[in-house]
Amino acid sequence: MADADIIVIGAGPVGMLAALLSARQGLSVLLLEKTAERQARARAIGITPPSLEIFRRIGLPEAFIERGVAVRVSEVYGRRMRLGRLDFSRLKSDFRFVLSIPQDRTESLLEEAIRAHPAIRFLRGHHVTDCSEEKGHVAVDGSLADAVGFHFTGNFVLACDGGKSAIREALGIPFDGAPDRYTFLMGDFEDTTGWGTQARFYFTARGSVESFPLPNGKRRYVIRTPSIVREYETGYLGTELFRRAGIHVEGVRQFWESGFSVQRFMARTFCKGRVFLCGDSAHLMSPIGGQNMNTGFADAELAVWLSKLLIDQRAQHHLAFRLYDRVRKRAVRAAYRRARWLMLAGAFGGRVFSVFRNVAISVFLHIPIQRFLIRSFSMQSIPCRNLENCQDRYEKELKI
Numbered sequence: 001m002a003d004a005d006i007i008v009i010g011a012g013p014v015g016m017l018a019a020l021l022s023a024r025q026g027l028s029v030l031l032l033e034k035t036a037e038r039q040a041r042a043r044a045i046g047i048t049p050p051s052l053e054i055f056r057r058i059g060l061p062e063a064f065i066e067r068g069v070a071v072r073v074s075e076v077y078g079r080r081m082r083l084g085r086l087d088f089s090r091l092k093s094d095f096r097f098v099l100s101i102p103q104d105r106t107e108s109l110l111e112e113a114i115r116a117h118p119a120i121r122f123l124r125g126h127h128v129t130d131c132s133e134e135k136g137h138v139a140v141d142g143s144l145a146d147a148v149g150f151h152f153t154g155n156f157v158l159a160c161d162g163g164k165s166a167i168r169e170a171l172g173i174p175f176d177g178a179p180d181r182y183t184f185l186m187g188d189f190e191d192t193t194g195w196g197t198q199a200r201f202y203f204t205a206r207g208s209v210e211s212f213p214l215p216n217g218k219r220r221y222v223i224r225t226p227s228i229v230r231e232y233e234t235g236y237l238g239t240e241l242f243r244r245a246g247i248h249v250e251g252v253r254q255f256w257e258s259g260f261s262v263q264r265f266m267a268r269t270f271c272k273g274r275v276f277l278c279g280d281s282a283h284l285m286s287p288i289g290g291q292n293m294n295t296g297f298a299d300a301e302l303a304v305w306l307s308k309l310l311i312d313q314r315a316q317h318h319l320a321f322r323l324y325d326r327v328r329k330r331a332v333r334a335a336y337r338r339a340r341w342l343m344l345a346g347a348f349g350g351r352v353f354s355v356f357r358n359v360a361i362s363v364f365l366h367i368p369i370q371r372f373l374i375r376s377f378s379m380q381s382i383p384c385r386n387l388e389n390c391q392d393r394y395e396k397e398l399k400i
Helices: 013-024 049-058 061-067 103-115 166-170 236-245 288-311 317-345 350-364 369-377 387-398
Strands: 004-009 029-033 069-071 073-077 082-087 098-100 120-124 127-134 137-143 149-159 175-190 199-204 207-214 218-225 254-267 275-277
Touching (some): 004 013, 004 288, 061 103, 082 350, 175 236, 199 350, 207 236, 350 369
Parallel strands (some): 004 029, 004 149, 149 275
Antiparallel strands (some): 069 098, 199 207
C-alpha cells in the first residue's frame, strides 16, 4: 500500500494549491516541505482571472479577494503625458480584475485551508533528495533536520519544489535555458499617491516604472535597471522613481526592497514515470505580471486531474503524459512571449526610441487591438488557460 495517492513536493503557492485540488478529488495527499517554517516571500503579487477560476474549485476566491486588492484599471504614461489605459472590467469572466495580493498572504490562506483538510498530511522539515519507481508506485527519499532519513511511496508525485528541483535532477531531466540580461529593482512603500486601486505604468527614456496597489495601504514599485542594484544601499530606487515618473518616496515609509535578474528555463519534459513537474520545477521566467506563478497554478490543476484519471484507470498513461507535456509547454511558451514583451516595452533606448515606443503604445491602447492587450495582461489569451475552458477537448484526446 502506498502512503498516499498523491505526494506533493514543495509547499509554495503551486504545491499547496496542488494538494488542495487533489484532496478535492477525493485523493489522499502527502505534502512535504523542506523548510521548518513558512518563509516571508513577497515577490509574486498578481493572481489573474484564470487562476481565480481554479481557486473557485477549492472554494477560496472570496477569501483571496477579501485579503487582496482588485485592480480593474491600469493607467499607462510616458514621462509626463497619459498614453491610455487598460480596463479589465471589459473581460468576459466572473473575475474582471487582476488581484494584487502578496505571496506570503497567498501562502498563508492556502496553508490555513490545508491544515483544516483531513485528507492532507502536511510535513515540514522534510527535505526530499531522491525519487524513483518502486513496485508500481513512486518513492521519495530524503532527510530531516537531524539527518534521520525518511521514505514514502505514492501513486503519483507532483514536483513543485522550485527552480532547483531535487526531483527533476533525480529524474535526470535537463533544465534548458539561461539567465536573461534584464535586471530589476522592486520595493514596497506606504501608498501616498492617491491612485487608489489603479496600477500605473510609466515608459520613459530613462527606463520603465511599474506600480501596483497592495493591501493595507501599501504600493509596490518595480523599475528596470541597467545591472543588478544592491537593495537599500544607494537610494537608487527612490531617485529613479522621481527622475522617471516624478514619484516622491523620500520620507515615505518603506517596508521592503529587492533586486533581481530574470531567469528563463524550461524542463525538457514536464513528466516522467509517475512524476509531473509543476511551477518553477518545470519553468522559470520573468516574475513581471505574475506570469510564472499563474502558469504554475494551471500546471497543478491539469496534473491533479490527470492523476485522478490514471488512479481510477480511466486514461492511458502514455496519452495522459503526452497531453500534459504538450499542453503545458504550449502555455509556458505563450507566457514567455508575454513576459518578454513586458520587459522589452520598458527597455532602455534613449529619447528617440522612447518617443517612437510611446507613440506605438498610445495607438495600441486606442484601437481594437486593446482588447487583445487586456486579454494578454490578464492571461486570458494563454492557450488552454485552465481546465474549465478545455476539459471537453482533453477528454476527447484521452478517449474517455
